[in-house]
Amino acid sequence: MGGIIRLESSRFNGYTVSEALNQLATDSNNTFLKDQPVVVQKNGNLIMTSEYERVLISAEDEIIIMRLIAGG
Amino acid sequence: MWKTIRINMDTLTTSEEPYKDEYMGLGGRGLVAQVMVDEVDPTCDPLGPDNKLVLTTTAFAGMGLGCVNRLSVGCKSPLTGGIKEANAGGTLATYMANNAIRLIIVEGQPKEDGLWVVRIDAKGNATLEDANDCKGMNNYKLVEKLMEKYGENIAVASIGIAGERTYKNSTVQVTEHGTNYPNRSAARGGTGAVLGSKKIKAVVMEKAEHRYSPEFGDKKTFVASRSELNRILDEDAAKHELRKVGTPEAVRIHYEHGILPVRNFSGKDLENIEQIYPEKFMEIISKRGKNGHACQAGCLVRCSNQISDTEGNYQTGGFEYETIALCGANLAITDLDAIAQIDRMCDDIGIDTIETGATLGVCMDGGKIPWGDVKAAIGLIEEMRDGTDFGRLMGNGTEVVGKYLGVRHIPVAKHMAFPGYDIRGAAPTGVAFGGGSQGADHTTCPSAGACEDLTNEEICKLSYNIQTMFAMCDSLICIFAAIFLDKHLDKLAALYAAAYGGSATTERLLGLGARTLKLEKEFNRAAGWKDEDDVLPEFFYTEKSELSGATFKVPQEYMSKTVEI
Numbered sequence: 001m002g003g004i005i006r007l008e009s010s011r012f013n014g015y016t017v018s019e020a021l022n023q024l025a026t027d028s029n030n031t032f033l034k035d036q037p038v039v040v041q042k043n044g045n046l047i048m049t050s051e052y053e054r055v056l057i058s059a060e061d062e063i064i065i066m067r068l069i070a071g072g
Numbered sequence: 073m074w075k076t077i078r079i080n081m082d083t084l085t086t087s088e089e090p091y092k093d094e095y096m097g098l099g100g101r102g103l104v105a106q107v108m109v110d111e112v113d114p115t116c117d118p119l120g121p122d123n124k125l126v127l128t129t130t131a132f133a134g135m136g137l138g139c140v141n142r143l144s145v146g147c148k149s150p151l152t153g154g155i156k157e158a159n160a161g162g163t164l165a166t167y168m169a170n171n172a173i174r175l176i177i178v179e180g181q182p183k184e185d186g187l188w189v190v191r192i193d194a195k196g197n198a199t200l201e202d203a204n205d206c207k208g209m210n211n212y213k214l215v216e217k218l219m220e221k222y223g224e225n226i227a228v229a230s231i232g233i234a235g236e237r238t239y240k241n242s243t244v245q246v247t248e249h250g251t252n253y254p255n256r257s258a259a260r261g262g263t264g265a266v267l268g269s270k271k272i273k274a275v276v277m278e279k280a281e282h283r284y285s286p287e288f289g290d291k292k293t294f295v296a297s298r299s300e301l302n303r304i305l306d307e308d309a310a311k312h313e314l315r316k317v318g319t320p321e322a323v324r325i326h327y328e329h330g331i332l333p334v335r336n337f338s339g340k341d342l343e344n345i346e347q348i349y350p351e352k353f354m355e356i357i358s359k360r361g362k363n364g365h366a367c368q369a370g371c372l373v374r375c376s377n378q379i380s381d382t383e384g385n386y387q388t389g390g391f392e393y394e395t396i397a398l399c400g401a402n403l404a405i406t407d408l409d410a411i412a413q414i415d416r417m418c419d420d421i422g423i424d425t426i427e428t429g430a431t432l433g434v435c436m437d438g439g440k441i442p443w444g445d446v447k448a449a450i451g452l453i454e455e456m457r458d459g460t461d462f463g464r465l466m467g468n469g470t471e472v473v474g475k476y477l478g479v480r481h482i483p484v485a486k487h488m489a490f491p492g493y494d495i496r497g498a499a500p501t502g503v504a505f506g507g508g509s510q511g512a513d514h515t516t517c518p519s520a521g522a523c524e525d526l527t528n529e530e531i532c533k534l535s536y537n538i539q540t541m542f543a544m545c546d547s548l549i550c551i552f553a554a555i556f557l558d559k560h561l562d563k564l565a566a567l568y569a570a571a572y573g574g575s576a577t578t579e580r581l582l583g584l585g586a587r588t589l590k591l592e593k594e595f596n597r598a599a600g601w602k603d604e605d606d607v608l609p610e611f612f613y614t615e616k617s618e619l620s621g622a623t624f625k626v627p628q629e630y631m632s633k634t635v636e637i
Contacts, residue, residue: 003497003519003520003521004522006526039541044530048562049561050560050561050562050563064526066534066538068520068538069322069329069519
């Protein structure tokens, strides 16, 4: 399903989280990356959205991206 | 200074005390957790004199930031037997903040029969008034009567007949901003039953004569940061589906992700699903309703709505995704007007639309009434209202009714019905339902993804991170505003520091969420919850959903360790 992605870290070695998300949104079917909030987890730790442009990805990192959708 | 109002139903007295210094900076779910740990014996009978009902606001309420005037209702839940926090928009949190009241604690139980209203006047003084003439009234008529008696400038939190009868699916209903209809619900876990057990029909608060102006650690910084965040909220929300449609927007997304519950969480397809899609909802709204409505003062997201019936009469407001999911798709009902009618009935009687929809689902699965039969579904809700034997059984929730009918699929965790999340398509949400402290509560961990490629540890870690975020949000701001502030959490941290002092870090904000989860787990363990209680219905593990193509896979031992004390 399109709600979760395990990032291929080796492909994004040296990218920031922000750059990786933009690239994924461009070349994948996961359109949710373009306009919906997501949770990004790096090696088990939450990366806050305000840090996406600062945090770098290395080839060894375990990066998981999940779409956040809430009903109410 | 902020203050606490205490209502003692043993002695039928009220008192006022200074708001504790150690509670400064806490609010909403986080404050509920702290007060419950500080003041309530976790082993108490939830409907007995030793339980307490806590009403509080977010930590930012009354400070001029958008989307923060939200009410949290907390107690030991008669449904789950653990701690409960349920929050709602509406007017009461605003009125509380403007009256300098951060916390209302209701404790004890009257020895004699009777019914009371807690009245808090325009000066912030609380009294108990006789309300025996309101006995048996449901919320809409009750609010009309209270407004006749106390005037139109009041905020009300009340119970219907369901709360009076201490149904475990009963709600505390709150009057809505702009209309004063009691359509906002602190819905989950039987909060209404706890208020009913204390013989309180309603809390009525008058508009403050003098609006309280809170003290800030650094007012200049606070005001500047607040203006910027309010601008961001307003601009971003204006472009988003939440403003344009509201939470019914999620019906399609959840269905496509295999998360929408269909026919008692069967995991199967639903004919005519398009009849409850956002386009159909908007078609009705454009003819006889409105959206973009603010449920609380100062809301800049404005995801709420109102809908009229086919004759143009107001039917309901706050018609949300969860209600459409549970009282619609879950019952194979694809008539939005019928679902809106059910929503209205639930708000009026004071019962949770999620628990009610799931209960009707097991009734249909068990052959009590046919799938998709609106008239029969409404008939069973009327039985709850009228207090027939089966209606009273239904008031005890989905699990009790499912077992009574011999149904194999009973979608509950910690005795609480699943909301609009089929966990086979949302694994982190399943972990939160199984191992979390709030039962199967929809606000604890919204997620999307079967996570078949992730290890159990990774799913649990993801769940913990999302649970932490949402526990933080439920202490500070409406979760639908948090969607837009997510990119600006550093600014929210700066605002928090300007209000309360200390460091302006996002870690500090997330710490509020983590602390809340630990306190809740501590309370529940002391209440008797054990690791072996952290279980989910077997069918989610053994029956593959045709919609998500997945089963749920995380074993109990992983879920129990997700939040460590």
